[in-house]
Amino acid sequence: MIRIFFKLFFLFLGGYVLYLIYKILTEPVHRETQNKNKKEVIKGELVKDPVCGVYLPKEQAIKLEYKGQTYYFCSEECKTKFLEESSR
Numbered sequence: 001m002i003r004i005f006f007k008l009f010f011l012f013l014g015g016y017v018l019y020l021i022y023k024i025l026t027e028p029v030h031r032e033t034q035n036k037n038k039k040e041v042i043k044g045e046l047v048k049d050p051v052c053g054v055y056l057p058k059e060q061a062i063k064l065e066y067k068g069q070t071y072y073f074c075s076e077e078c079k080t081k082f083l084e085e086s087s088r
């Protein structure tokens with residue numbers, strides 16, 4: 001009876017060790033994908049629309065250079081609003 005118990009115990013231990021090895025081998029892969037996602041987030045830089053206060057990706061924003069400064073807008077409407085307000 002005791003022998004069977006030890007056999008089962010070592011089988012369980014072996015399985016646990018294999019599980020740990022598997023976990024260690026697969027973990028760096030997960031870390032790499034997480035880093036990739038972070039890089040993409042940094043790539044898509046967010047800019048603030050000064051008119052409506054909305055944050056949007058720089059690539060999608062409407063760019064306006066005004067009095068030596070660069071402004072970004074979510075739409076043409078906001079851009080014209082900004083120009084109207086600042087020309088007052």
Ligand SMILES: [Zn+2]
Nearest residue numbers: 049052074078
């Ligand atoms: Zn806007």
